[in-house]
Each structure stands twice: as structure tokens, then as C-alpha cells.
Amino acid sequence: MRVALLLVAPLLQVLLVNRSPWGGPDLVTLAVVWTALARGPVWGCAAGLAGGLLADVTPPADGTVGRTALVLSLLGLLSGRLSGRLSGRLSGNFGREREPLGPLGWRRGPLSWLVRRDRAPSRGLLGIGRGPVGPLAWAERERAPMGRGATSLVVAVVAAAGPVSQGAAAVAFGDEAWATAAAGLPVTAAWTAALGVAAAATARAARRHRPVVAPLPPEAAAVMRRV
Amino acid sequence: MRRAVVLLVLAAAVSLVAIDRTLAPLTPLREAGSAAFGAVQNAVGAATRAFAGDARLRAAEQENAQLRAELLSAGAPAADAGVMGRHQGVAAHVVGFGRQRVTIDAGAAAGVERDVTVLNADGLVGKVTWAGPATASVSLITDAGSSVGARMAGSGELGVVTGMPGEGLLRLSLFDPHAPLRPGDQVVTMGSAGSRPYAAGVPIGTVTEVESVPGAATRMALVRPAARLSALDLVAVIVPRPGR
Known part of the structure; x- marks a missing residue:
């Protein structure tokens, strides 16, 4: 599921999102941050490398190969590091x-x-x-573990950091002019942050409603064995 | 173990960047991406057009693009009169959108090369920055890194047009600070040597606002692009004729 999302995110970005007149989120960042929050820093880092590399070679991108991969693997590592402390067991490997x-x-x-x-x-x-x-x-x-508000804030900041750091890297590597990188950046960052927070809240709600099968306490297990 | 994996991934990312920038451009990687993702973009674009019911217009579009390219170059000055003998128009559709960049569904197989003019029915769109096997990346004239040699259609004054990405406008700087300039004046391309990257005589846009700065070294104005760059579909690429 997440692998499929990483594969199609660059395509959906250039086919649909970028032609929207109201701007749109950075789907690759969202996919990487989601993977990192759910699976931890190692998977986040690897997903950042894979997703960023795909975004780098999807036309019409023509900048440095590996630029987005470098930025997003660092972002995946960072958000994976943060995932263990977010509220409501957002992360599957909480603890x-x-x-x-x-x-x-x-x-x-x-x-x-x-x-x-x-x-x-x-x-x-x-x-x-x-x-x-x-x-x-x-x-x-x-x-x-952070509260719900702090968690939302962290997710928003991490998600918004994706497009911002990608733009900064594009300017730093000389692939894009400053004005080009900055033109749609606030809108993209806002979209990405908003959708990241919404996805995290949905994941939290889904996890809360999932029936929990708690292990029996030892004395109850002993009773069960005797019966 | 986990640290090793993370360090390995980060080292891979750093070395990709280092190899692409210093040793050799990672063209095979880019071509693979262009072949895979470009093919999907072409297919989606073709499916969308078929769904919209204009598949049968393809032949007419092709002919139209060639005629338009010839017509535009016919108005060029005498020095470039032979351009269409050495060049031809290739019709293409815009299938993917990036930041001030678009993908077109014609690539090296159709004769598209780096640094050639892309235009549509209304005027100049941009230039090809990279040509893959079946797709090419086009940098729009509204990109802040774009600068096009320009000529005023009436007075023949020369200047440069650069992009202003935020507003979707262009900035014209005429070399003569006393040149006559009025809103509504037409700007066309000056043309480059060998028509690369820009062919001569292609409409760029219309002057909307003249900035009067006393003592400025150049005459500045804002120009609205003739082509609607936010809603691109059919474009023509002026490519060198094979065998010349």
C-alpha cells in the first residue's frame, strides 16, 4: 500500500495536482512522512530515498538527480525519530x-x-x-508522549518542511531560480501541512476504533486453565 | 544494524547527488524515469484526449503545427529567411505539469532536442530543456531563470524578456532607455543563431504596463504572455530537419 503510494505519488503530482489552479500538496512528502510516522526512522529514511529519487527522474523534472532523494531521506529520518513520541499511538511501533x-x-x-x-x-x-x-x-x-495538539503541530511542521526544504535545495543546487522556487511555496506548504494533519487525525481515529484484544491477566489465565 | 541501514541510505543519497553533479550526469537513470513515468504520462494524456473525443483531430493537429511553424518563421527578418528550410514543426501535447516546467509527449524519437523553441497557436511557450526518448521537458518563459531576446513589433527596438513566476507575467527591458513604449505594443522574439533556443518572429506578448523610472539604464515594462501558459494543451516544437 505505502509502496504503491510512493510509486504513484510523483505521477499524480505532475498529472493532477500541479495543474490545479488552487495549488496542491506535495504528495511525495506526504507519502514519506506517513511511512516514517507509521514505521519509524529506518523505513522513513528508505522511503525518502526511494520517493525522492522517483520524483527526481519523473519528467518534467530536469534538475540534479538525487536532490529530492537526499532532502526527503533526511526528512523521513527526522519524522521517524519523532514518531515514537506522538500521541494516540499514531505510530505502529510506539514504545x-x-x-x-x-x-x-x-x-x-x-x-x-x-x-x-x-x-x-x-x-x-x-x-x-x-x-x-x-x-x-x-x-x-x-x-x-505528546498531546493531540502538539502532535498535530509536529506533523504540520514536518509536512510543511518537505516542500520548503525541497525548494531550498533546488535553489542551493542552482536548479531553479529563487523566484521560481518561492512562487507557489506558501500555498504548497500549507496544503501539505493541512493534509498531513488530517491524515494523522484519521489514522488516530481509525486506531482508536479498532477493537483491542487485550491479553488475559495471569490469574485469569490460570483460572481458565483449571477450568 | 539500524544505524548502518540509515547511514547506508544517506550515503546513497549523497553519492547520487555527488556523482550527478561532479563525475557524470546520471543520464541513464533519468532516461529510465522518463521512459517509465513519461510513458504513463503520455498514455494518460492520450486517454484523456480520446475520452474528450478529439482523437481524429490528430492528423489535422500535426499538419496545423507544421503550417503554423512555417507561417511564424515567414515573418522573420531576411537573415533568418531560410529557417524553415532547415527546420520543421512537430506537434505535441502537454501531458505533465511541474513548477514552471511542463512535459510534452514528443521526445528524441520525434526529433526533439535540447534548446529548441516551443510555441502554440497564440505565441511563445518556452524551450526544451531535456529530451527523453518519448517525452521532453519544457521550461516556460514565465520561469524566473528564462530570458528571451525580444524585439518590439512596431519600432524594432531590442530588449530582453524575463519571467516573473508569481504573477504569471513577463518583464521586458529595452536596451534603449528612451525607446517609445506604450501599453498594447506587441513583443516578438528576436531570434537566436540557428534558431536555437528561440526562433525569430514568434509573438511573446503584449505590453500591459510601462514603468517610468527616471534615469534608469533600461526601459522596463510588464508584458502579458500571448500564450495562456496556465492552460496549455497543443504545442508545436521547431526542431532541426533531419539530414541537414
Whole structure:
């Protein structure tokens, strides 16, 4: 399903969405962000590479091959990283994201001092100064799952970042003039963000209404066995 | 393991970009994409036209495109009078839309090459930026990166027309700051050497607003494109005649 979506997204984009007079979303970004939120950072990164590469070679694109692939694989990695903390188990592998690696995989290793936190009780003057704290420790805080509003905001920002970063890359690589890249960008970013939030809300609602088969508690299972 | 996969994917993306930009353009990859996705775009375009019931007009369209290309070049100055002897018109349909770029359903197989003129019944559309096997990418004149040598139809003053993507308008800069210029004046192409990328005498648009900036080095005006670039369908490509 998601693979099919990734395959047809560039085609639908050039056949239908781009000829709409009211602008439209960036379908490839939506497909990549959806994959990343549902399957985690590795799948998001791979989907970004595949979808971006297809978008790069679908005519009438004639810029650098791999430009969109690079941008979208980074976006897929980022949104996959965020997926574990979004509300309502939007992500299928909620909770499995907690691995002993930081957001960039540096909780251990030569860069671990960046995220170091000293949990020792305060001994300093007036309780200030808990020892050295790494400059990126904020990224390593254990965080509770976000609320629904925060989740929608994160999805909107990540989705809008797709067209914006693609436009920035097109200008940076010299494939498009600045004015060309900027012309429809606000409209496209708004469409993508709105549809991303709507899709996330739909997925959340569908997941909530799905009947949950809870495992029996152990004592009940024991009773069942005896009976 | 998962870090390795992620790093591998990112390295693949970076190396694609690096190879395409520095070592050799990834033309095979682009041709494969053009063959696969371009074929689907052509098929969808053909199906849409068949559904609209104008499939039988195809032959007439082809002839029409050739005649139009000849007619437009007939009005060209004497220096380029021989253009149609060396060039011919190829009819094509716009099947895909991008940012200030469109796909047409004629490619290298029909003789379409890079940097040739694309026009329709009303005027100049753009130039071919890349020709695949059965499709070609066309950059529109409203693209901010486009600049077309222009000539005023009445006074013969020379200038340059550049694109303004946001408004769908063009900006005309005449080299003579004192040149006469009025709203309603027609702008045509000046023509390039060998008609590439632009053939001479193709209508570009009509002056809608003259900007009067005292002391400016050039005479500036806004031009409305003659072709409706937001609703393109049938276009003609002026390609070199094979064997010349």
C-alpha cells in the first residue's frame, strides 16, 4: 500500500495536482512522512530515498538527480525519530523506539559528552550547578508522549518542511531560480501541512476504533486453565 | 544494524547527488524515469484526449503545427529567411505539469532536442530543456531563470524578456532607455543563431504596463504572455530537419 503510494505519488503530482489552479500538496512528502510516522526512522529514511529519487527522474523534472532523494531521506529520518513520541499511538511501533541511542545515535561513543546529564543530587550553592551538562542534553530528555495538539503541530511542521526544504535545495543546487522556487511555496506548504494533519487525525481515529484484544491477566489465565 | 541501514541510505543519497553533479550526469537513470513515468504520462494524456473525443483531430493537429511553424518563421527578418528550410514543426501535447516546467509527449524519437523553441497557436511557450526518448521537458518563459531576446513589433527596438513566476507575467527591458513604449505594443522574439533556443518572429506578448523610472539604464515594462501558459494543451516544437 505505502509502496504503491510512493510509486504513484510523483505521477499524480505532475498529472493532477500541479495543474490545479488552487495549488496542491506535495504528495511525495506526504507519502514519506506517513511511512516514517507509521514505521519509524529506518523505513522513513528508505522511503525518502526511494520517493525522492522517483520524483527526481519523473519528467518534467530536469534538475540534479538525487536532490529530492537526499532532502526527503533526511526528512523521513527526522519524522521517524519523532514518531515514537506522538500521541494516540499514531505510530505502529510506539514504545519500540526506546533504544539505547540518542536522537542521532550518540548516547554512547566518542560524542557522548554532548548529551551527558549529571543526575547526582545537587550539592552546589543554592542548589545550582548539578555538574556538567552536555550542550545537547535537552535532546536526550525522556519525554512523555505528546498531546493531540502538539502532535498535530509536529506533523504540520514536518509536512510543511518537505516542500520548503525541497525548494531550498533546488535553489542551493542552482536548479531553479529563487523566484521560481518561492512562487507557489506558501500555498504548497500549507496544503501539505493541512493534509498531513488530517491524515494523522484519521489514522488516530481509525486506531482508536479498532477493537483491542487485550491479553488475559495471569490469574485469569490460570483460572481458565483449571477450568 | 539500524544505524548502518540509515547511514547506508544517506550515503546513497549523497553519492547520487555527488556523482550527478561532479563525475557524470546520471543520464541513464533519468532516461529510465522518463521512459517509465513519461510513458504513463503520455498514455494518460492520450486517454484523456480520446475520452474528450478529439482523437481524429490528430492528423489535422500535426499538419496545423507544421503550417503554423512555417507561417511564424515567414515573418522573420531576411537573415533568418531560410529557417524553415532547415527546420520543421512537430506537434505535441502537454501531458505533465511541474513548477514552471511542463512535459510534452514528443521526445528524441520525434526529433526533439535540447534548446529548441516551443510555441502554440497564440505565441511563445518556452524551450526544451531535456529530451527523453518519448517525452521532453519544457521550461516556460514565465520561469524566473528564462530570458528571451525580444524585439518590439512596431519600432524594432531590442530588449530582453524575463519571467516573473508569481504573477504569471513577463518583464521586458529595452536596451534603449528612451525607446517609445506604450501599453498594447506587441513583443516578438528576436531570434537566436540557428534558431536555437528561440526562433525569430514568434509573438511573446503584449505590453500591459510601462514603468517610468527616471534615469534608469533600461526601459522596463510588464508584458502579458500571448500564450495562456496556465492552460496549455497543443504545442508545436521547431526542431532541426533531419539530414541537414
